[in-house]
Amino acid sequence: MQGLYVHIPFCVRKCYYCDFYSEGGKLHLLDDYLKALLTEAEQYRGLTFDTLYIGGGTPSILGAAALEQMMRGLSGCLGLSDLEEATIEANPDTASSEFLRAAAASGISRLSIGVQSLNDDELTRSGRLHNATQALKAIDMASGCGFDDISADIIVGLPGQTTKSLENTLCSLSHSAVTHISAYCLSIEQGTEFARHPPSGLTTDEEQAELFELAARYLKENGFVHYEISNFALPGRECRHNLNYWRGGEYLGLGPGAASHLRGRRFKNAPDLQKYIVGPLADECESETLDVESKLAEEAMLRLRLLEEGLDIAELEERYGRNNVGRLLARLTKLTDAGMLVREGKRYRLPPAMVMVSNRVFTEIIN
Amino acid sequence: MNNLRNFCIIAHIDHGKSTLADRILELTGMVRKTSMDQMLDSMDLERERGITIKAKSVRIPYKAGDGGEYILNLIDTPGHVDFNYEVSRSLMACEGAVLLVDATQGVEAQTIANANLALDAGLKIIPAINKIDLPGAMVDDCCLQLYSMLGLSIEDILLVSAKDGTGVIELLEAVVARVPPPSGSADTPLKCLIFDSFYDAYRGVIPHLRIFTGSLKAGDKILIKSTEKIYEVEEVGYFSLGLAQCPMLQAGEVGYAVALIRNAGEIHVGDTVVSSDHPEELAIPGFRMAQSMVYCGVYPIVTSEYGKLGAALEKFKLNDSSIVFEKENSAALGYGYRMGFLGMLHMEIALERLRREYEQDIIATMPSVIYKVFCKNGDILMLDNPSKFPPEGNIGHIEEPIIRTRIIVPSAHIGPCMELADAKRGTLVGIEHPDDRRAILIYDLPLADMITDFYDRLKSVSRGYASMDYELNGYRVGDLVKVDIIVNNGIVDALSYIAPKEGATARGRALIHKLSKTIPKHLFKIPLQAAIGAQVIAREDIFPMRKDVLAKCYGGDITRKRKLLEKQKEGKKKMKMVGFVEVPQEAFLSLMKIED
Structure with missing residues (x-):
């Protein structure tokens, strides 16, 4: 299993909470960027991929023509003909029907829409450029364009959010064509607008935990499986590209700020659009190759995020050798004894009560 | 011997003692003028804190204005009240003392304390006012203070600037002229004083000696009076900037002796060395073992490193023989050591050195004094650890150590200083007014209150102007109770403390509140209680951690996520497991940080 991630580092404007790498208002660099992207992709000519994920930033900002151009270019040098899944992210304000049709025609099978909330006040206060009506309309349009797999991102703990407003958002989404929901807890990250100007109406950690657990309950009652810490899907509609991350799999990331995991090495491009355009091949800013023990611990930490699938220690022993797994196993046993993990045969899982405090478990697992 | 002068410099902290020593070494050609300052302070920590911890000395050849060739032995003394005894023994090795006063600060508490020690030892005092180059210098005021507070003659006072060298040669001339040889x-039997020592990994403990009578050379057999142990001298010498071997040390001289003394515990500052041929020679009066005033528990953060900590303490003791330690077992913290120190500053420095130089990850518990517990069955227990106290019902009464402190304070700040001393259970013994701008407050104060935050608070209520000095002044009955701290339903013995009954509840509440902010949230609720016997006097809960999650683990940047977790894990490593609760070092010292 090998994934391809393509980063589109453009936005109309940065949202107040966002710390992903993207540039607001630099669309004039789009053509140069696409050229640089293909230069970087050329480096990996011949590699074939099972999943594709176009994320951002705001990929829907590309528009139909640029998207088609980019997809043609990538398919020209990378093996994308047997994709099991191809996702693109879209924001309600830029996802035109023309764009959605072009995406479908380019082989994109899955749409991830940045809904965030269906409460207009919450959306405004977070710096979103769309309202609830536009978000629901985008979902309908996507469905109308033939997308069967539609995911919605929502944020738990937005300024002004209440149990009631969150429930309303969830209710509308579960009655829409959405088949997958990613629910992220708001955290105030350095360098964001929220960090510079802390908003009023923020929730406490306790309130946020309550809200998240409410969301998890609600979605479960409506047929969604809580398959990863922040992700819910109708049966069979999990995101395969992301599943590959959580299973410790390999992937190539293209674009500034994109991370890769290839041939055992993790590396990352510098988050700098200008530099990337000038020299897309000289952009690596971090790299590491983990030893077996750290690799194991990392994979355990990632796999335990998968609440249903969990961590199969027998499978790890097969791949890494029984001797190498010993120390990890001892830690898992200790955590199980403390009630922080549950065990079923050779499979370990994070119990529901530990989801919101899972870092406490993971810090015990890493070296 | 007539050309020998043994002298020291005494001063309040920061009045420029080390700078003056540097300048003397420079102007006499012992060292070239360099930017490297303060030759006599060699430990990093000393430099950082500006305090000379261990006495050292240096022999300086000096050609005086009268054409005579002299040997000056400059003996450095510690400058802090914790080391009073060491100071007094260093003084005994001298015939004269330069009393240095900062012209911008005037006479302060330790100026007086040190001057009195020097007068008691019969030393010739040469008063000198330093930092006269500074714009804020108040030379006339300082002269008047030296006269009124210490009875020194104004015409004897020298004016110097250690920084730029002004008056330093005149000062050396005064040493030659005024300090008696x-x-x-040298023909009578050997008698010398140990006034310091240091440890050399190859040659053992090397005592610093002042020879009073007789002579000492390699091959001589010496006897140490307090231990009656005999050693053969392998080498003698004096202190240049390092050790300088010489054939013989004679009466009047200062130097060192190497005698393969393996155990630092056998050499005590203030002890007397005589010839083993003349064991009947009397000891120099006034010797006592260094006395610990403050104790605390020291535990490895990782319980299994108890053995390593013990080894580090053994090594440390060779270097600083004034620390004491013994094994201790805490129900909450496991195996560790009880350490004793000369005072709070000594404790802080020693613990810091243990962490830095000896690389020990340790938790130190609240410092305690030695209480005298009179039990109903007639037993009298000397206890330095609150957790060892008998049940309250078995205790008749408790006595606690008292200090007499002299606080020098500008008149404008007398009120707040007296309020502070009253709040700390002080008894006013007297007020002196050496001049119209300053007062000397003399208080008897429980040592236990002194060691928490008295000095810091005194500095803050007087805006930095008050200075103090103290000495132990016996024991006094105190209306005291033992307060236990209960964390997650178990008593943490290392957090127990002794407190005055009056105000115990308010203090207990404040401490519990402080602990609730210091101990991090856990996955379960942690009840915190303070109790006197079975009676709970304060309670707060630390509510469980509800959110600690990396939500956005996508986008593939796994490395960053892992590093965040690693950082979180590093923080945990600095905490001590007490039962199921991770307790950070600060929690053990919370009591010291409570405002009344």
């Missing part, structure tokens, strides 16, 4: 015959 040592008396004592």
